[in-house]
């Protein structure tokens with residue numbers, strides 16, 4: 001019989017696929033949730049493209065980012081991002097780390113990402129920057145060591161999102177649906193901010209507007225409405241893919257081969273020619 005934890009695993013797997021479907025994640029990036037019964041643990045997929053993650057890929061980790069059960073499959077190398085944030089932020093119950101194309105120009109150029117429309121306000125008034133070079137000099141850019149994870153968590157502080165120079169972003173939420181809402185709409189916010197800049201001006205929300213809009217959007221009504229929309233879009237795509245796969249054997253059936261002309265030996269050809 002499926003348990004509540006099975007439901008969480010299924011929901012987390014679906015959250016991975018939603019973020020891939022909405023172009024926030026691609027082959028890389030990950031989503032986690034704090035364990036519903038044990039705040040000293042969290043759930044995260046094994047190392048896999050988020051579009052492919054299923055409930056059976058979800059594993060349990062301690063807040064030191066060690067797997068609870070010895071793993072038989074490869075793990076994400078950047079999982080300390082999740083563990084270190086859960087250690088420092090008891091209010092956080094879900095984390096997304098991504099390299100969404102829309103935010104990359106901002107983290108490469110070091111341009112502030114600010115809320116420019118009401119739904120983007122869930123990112124907060126302004127996302128802080130973290131630069132791995134400040135404390136660690138040259139690295140692979142990946143956040144792998146616990147001290148790197150702790151440094152990132154300190155930069156996040158009490159914010160909802162932290163931008164990572166030349167790397168990506170990490171977003172946190174009070175629950176899984178909230179972090180998905182914030183991740184998608186902060187990525188959309190980056191697209192809108194960039195386009196508005198190209199048109200000649202960015203009029204950011206005031207801190208008061210950002211606070212009021214964020215408070216409104218993060219109520220269960222808007223968050224669940226958006227989750228249902230993204231889950232529905234994903235379901236349609238997955239149904240189309242499943243239908244295409246199911247019809248493949250028939251599509252592969254080759255049309256009846258055309259009869260090849262019978263081979264005629266040279267001798268027979270000469271005899272035929274002679275008869276003309």
Ligand SMILES: [Zn+2]
Pocket residue numbers: 029078097098099142143167168
């Ligand atoms: Zn990364």
